Amino acid sequence: MKLGKIATAVVTAALLGSSLTVAAPASAVQNIVVWADKGTIDTIKAKVQTWDTANTDYTVTLVQKDFSTVRDALKVAVPKGQGPDILAGAAHDWVGNLVKANVLLPIDAQLPSNFKDDFVPGALQAMKYNGHYYGVPGWTENIAFLRNVKVAPKKVVSINEVKNGEIGINYSATTSDPYHFYPFQTMFGAPVFTQDSGGDWTDTVGMGGTNGVKFATWLKSKGTAFFGKPADAKILCNFLNGKIKYWVTGAWNINAIESGAAGCKKGLVLGSGYSIDPFPKGPTGITPKQFLGIRGYLMVASGPGNTTNVAGATLLMRYLSSESVQYNFFDNFNKTPANAAALNRAKSNGVVKGFADAANTVPMPNSPAMDAAWVIWGKAQTRIIQGKESNPGAAWTTMTKALQTAINKLN
């Protein structure tokens, strides 16, 4: 028995000893950890490897995360000191929420003063929250007014020219889609929030008041007869067949338009088949605005002790925002560059040129207030469109007030 016990102790000790050798030797090369979703990793991988090879002082570790949960993961990881250095492929409207959760690091001190000019208007601004820049833009998205050239040979100048049943727009029966309806709303001069003198969004709801009421009244007068039924799965087919003339949508539907869909006509060709137009002017001649959505690279505060590799991460982020890299992402992965020079080169592609030329954009607000807005805003919108509100103006005003209350509660 004693022997057994001694043997146990000896072997246990030996096993313990062997575990000590697990620790890796220290290395002078600094590691930059990048979190990204799968789509982003597919896009940036090759270029990141090129950078990694060229910069022998640094190595880059790409960690794949789920796009819909990466924010939560970050909020949990950073306070424990387990966050990455960069969050890549982040949607710019996450910025406010993440800043509030103490997980981002401002980068304005290391940006050259003219850095803003490298990008399309508003793109770098979109990474700004509370007076600080937290990241650099990667690629952009916006919607345009698509037209089936065969049934509508002429560009639409005013929304008044559009008749019932001619427009296709994707929206939900319960929460609408304020993103797709935003151009129509701004035709009445009712922006979601007010903007300060520097063009930054504030947390004050801007879509109330007479302009908002005008929009709500117009929305009800047009209704589903004009905009079509909610959650209509046939928009693509109808657009291809020419049953509807116009489609409010973004570049993500271009593939489907060009390749066609089962059960309806074959795809259309840009130019002779379909055209990407700017939105028509409003009933009173106001030029509408679309939201600009930006995916970019955010600098993460790596938790206690500020262990973010700022020097390396800045270099890598500026590389990923540079002209040749962003042109490469366009060339290989169809990402519309946020870098202005790269975008100019990419305009050889008709689709990119179409959406870029159609863009009269304003970056989507990136504050937590925007998170609060979507559902409340959309609910009112869809009820009005579907004729469920007898007094659309009053419903709209109630909505804006409730939204302001909800936002004030956030602060």
Add this chain to the structure above:
Amino acid sequence: MAATEKVEKTRKLKVKPVYPVSVSGIIWKIATLGLVDAVVLFAVMVMVAQERMTESIVAVIVALIINWIYLRRGGLPAKYLAPGVLFLIVFQVYVLLFSGYTAFTNYGSAHNGDQNLAIQTIKNAAYRVVDGGEDFVVVTGTDNKDGKPALLLTSNRDGKVYLGKDGQQKVEIPEGKYTLSEDCADPYAEDPTTCAHAAKTATGFTPLKIADLTPYQIKKYYSLRIVIDPANPNLGIKTADLANASEIQATLSFDEKTKYFTALEDDENGKYVAGDVFKPAENGYYHVDGKIKNAHLDAGWRVEVGLKNFVTIFTDEQLRAPLFKVIIWTFVFAFATVGSTFLLGMAIAFLFNHEKLKGKRFYRSIMILPYAFPAFLSAYVWVGLLNKEHGFVNTVLLGQPADGDGNIPWLLEEGPARWAVLLVNLWLGFPYMFLIVTGALQSIPGELTEAARIDGASPWQSFRLIKLPLLLVSIAPLLISSFAFNFNNFTIIYLLTKGGPNDSGVTDYDVGGTDILITFVYKIAFSGTGQNYGLASAFSILIFLVIGTLSLISFRRTRTLEDIN
């Protein structure tokens, strides 16, 4: 009998129990314990490196206890129970205590982490880049005169080169005294022939590569501040990435001792003025003078807030109406589900229990099918079947045309969505009731019903007065547990409607027509507008209390049923 005698005998003979010792047993023990110890040791090393002392001490103590339990002789019960108890503590007790604690905090996305993290966040952003200020390309190195850290600055504005040291004004280096780099100043410039170049070294300056710097040196460079205007100590040239530097104005100062922030400038939105002192307030924010009604800095931390979350649940006016609705619907949903599944399941059980019915086994197997499929799968299939335009229910069962205007908006409007949820849950739940009722029925002795029949009882009387009470004795606890399960039946609601349709007027809480308490809590905790784990935990405690109370009352009541036996 002989066997028992033998056992009795051996028990008497033995003074001490002797455990058989086999070689393979010892090897197993050594290997497993060694593995456990190795893992713990590795974990402790990692945790010590991260300065998490409490956790590492706990890990060591737990490891010692485990070793003691398995190395000592005797104490057999502990050897069996230890793994179970360990997992119970880790996965149940700890989780319960943690969510209980969270209910009394303001933990959420705006109060993420501790005060030190918030202080760090505020410090990180406590500056602004001077509008129209000069910015520079930077090389790190030392001044040869005194060996102190210095920055070689090349202006992006006019290409002039300076030497900058901490606490001093920058000194221009005349042309000829510095060497320009062959590489572009902008490392990613498109055209290397026309790009600007920055100085890479200068006389009297020794450049140091960033990769060769120690963390201590790097810190020195980060905190290095070159004076611009001796009269303004808060203005300076600083580098944040050791490659670029800008003119920076500090906007807040921090006192390490008191942990207060002081505003150095007026806020651009006029919320506070220079000289205002920010002190930690009890709501987990820095407020001017620590008073909640004053302006605050935008980084919060987790604090204990006492009963505030519970107070919110009961007093928040915006929460009241939706919460009331959700509670009513939760009860309706749970009762209706238990009631409908039980009635249907029992009816079918009685039907298939009839002696004269042929092919009982076949029917019974068919009936169990909905239960045999994974509920996730069935729920998704039902989502498709209930689609308004093209779903099977509308187009085939109800004979509507696809796209018809009269189609029932299952899942899209509150009323139909509630019916849909109940119907699907009936479909998923009745086989279970059918199974247990069948089982219970077969355990009711045939003599009882026979006696009743001889006494002249009608079939209904025999069901109501004999079979049902006997059934309920064994099934009532299952009905209670089924109620508790459905009260928290997150899966079915989330998969079918995600709690929607969200068409219930205007409120700042994201609440839909089929939301039950648990899905509502999930939305508060994990979705949309800033997570609020504290409030969600408070809700779960209340849900626990509701279910606990209901179950307790019900179990008390079932005791009266048992008296029938």
